[in-house]
Amino acid sequence: MIDARCRCGAVALSLPGPIKMVAACHCIDCQRRTGAPFGVGAFYPAEVVTISGAPKEYVRAADSGGKVRSYFCPECGSTVYWKADNLPAMIGVAVGAIADPNFPAPIRSVFEQSKHAWIEIEVAGVEHLQQGSMRKSSS
Incomplete structure (x- = not known):
């Protein structure tokens, strides 16, 4: 098991281990x-x-028309996780809250139309998308 937590530790998640679905x-x-x-x-x-x-x-309202619910610590303000209407069975966990420099790299880079020009995510095999989608793409 691995932990994800806010800065002060008041909000924490216990996770089964690293996962490949990172964006x-x-x-x-x-x-x-x-x-x-x-x-x-x-x-x-x-x-x-x-x-x-x-x-x-x-x-907040998402670009998809659904809602995104972000969960943060009321003490230190750190966002630890979120849930999106378009992925109801999933929880998004802030990789920074996991604080493991060996955590897997992203497999997708989404909403690149608003990406800062100086950002380059050049991980082998990463999928680059203008819009956001964590659903498996058909290849």
């Missing part, structure tokens, strides 16, 4: 959520994630 998102909302030029999330099936603490929820 870098360059949408404006992720930029504002993280305070960085992009966010990186690891997506886990909801049933394998254990949540402790009492996070605060922030709900």
Whole structure:
């Protein structure tokens, strides 16, 4: 098991281990959520994630027309995880909250139309998308 947690430790997730479903998102909302030029999330099936603490929820409209619910620590303000209407069985976990420099790299880079020009994600095999989608693409 691995931990993801906020800065102060009041909100924590227990995860079964690293997962390959990792995405870098360059949408404006992720930029504002993280305070960085992009966010990186690891997506886990909801049933394998254990949540402790009492996070605060922030709900916003997504570009897809659904809602995204971000969960952050009411004490230190760190966003730890989120849930999106378009992926109801999954929980997105902020890779920074996992704090493991050996965590797997993104397999997708999404919403690249709002990517900062100086950002280059050049991981072998990464899928680059203008819009966002964590659904498997047909090849």
